[in-house]
Amino acid sequence: MPTALITGATAGIGAAFARRLAADGFSLVLVARDERRLASSASALHKRYGVDAEVLAADLSREEGLAAVEERLGRGVDLLVNNAGFGHPGGFLDTPVADELTMLRLHCEAVLRLTRAALPYMIGKGRGGVVNVASVAAFFPRGTYSASKAWVVSFSESAAAEVGGAGVRVMALCPGFVRTEFHERAEIDVSGIPRPLWLPAGRVADDAMRDLARGVRVSIPSARYKVIAAIGRYVPRSLMNLVAQRLGR
Structure with a gap:
């Protein structure tokens, strides 16, 4: 039976x-951070x-926390889903530097280290996958x-190109607005987001599992x-900034 490790696993996309x-x-x-909620989720899934x-x-x-998860990945999993993350309610100049650095550690350092910890076992088996949850916001300059x-x-x-020959797949997942606890926790007002832009977790x-299977x-x-x-990838920067402002954070 294959094994998957999921971070941020008790809510939203991770729970899905x-x-x-x-x-x-x-x-x-x-x-996840909340042990009680983890236990409840594990019991319900079992x-x-x-x-x-x-x-x-x-x-x-x-x-x-990072070291503990690295150690578990070193013992082998077949699929890693790096999903843990959070948002800020304010802009760059309104957010304490310490909070910005925490975001970089969770979104960047943790993804790098956990991916690196998972890959040797997968490469040794000649199969496996890593899904790194990003965001469609990646294509727009918004903080x-x-x-x-x-x-x-x-x-x-880059990682996908490096390990593709070993039978291992690495994929970035870039969802848009998803019905989760993310915006509420970040105290971000999303009342103006049109209903058609919301996706169920x-x-x-x-979609992610389908695309991972397709490479x-x-x-x-x-x-x-x-x-x-x-739009974010190909239109001029001035128009891209306008779209980002219309879509919000």
Whole structure:
């Protein structure tokens, strides 16, 4: 039975991945900060799908948390989903530098270190996958969040090219607005976001697994967000900034 480790596994996209992978027969290693919530999620998944669900309480913005998850990955998993992340309610100049550095550690250092810890086992087996959750915001210049997610995309594409010959796949997943706890936790007002731009978390996980199986290196769920990402990639910077302002943070 294959094993998947998911960070940020108790809510939103991470929880959707846990449900999808459990339904596919994966044993799970669930990683998040809240041990009680982890235990509840693991119990529910085991009861519904009959799979083993290991819990690992870890704060990936701290060295001890990162080291603990690196150690578990070193013992081998078949799929890693780097999903943990957060947002800021204010702009760059309104956010304490310490909070920005915490974001960079979680979105960039943790993704790098956990991917690096997972790959040797996968390469040794000649198969495996890493899904690094970025965002369609990666294609628009909107503060440290967007910049960190742009790094995730670039890093994932580079890693995918390096390990592709070993039978291992690395993919950046770039969803748009998803119905999760993310915006509420960040105290970001999303009341003005049009309903058609919202995606269900289950749809995002399903699209991601389909694209990973196809060898896609940058997965953008839904046609509407493929168009939005294309705008971010190819239109002049002045127009891109205008689109970013209209879409919000």
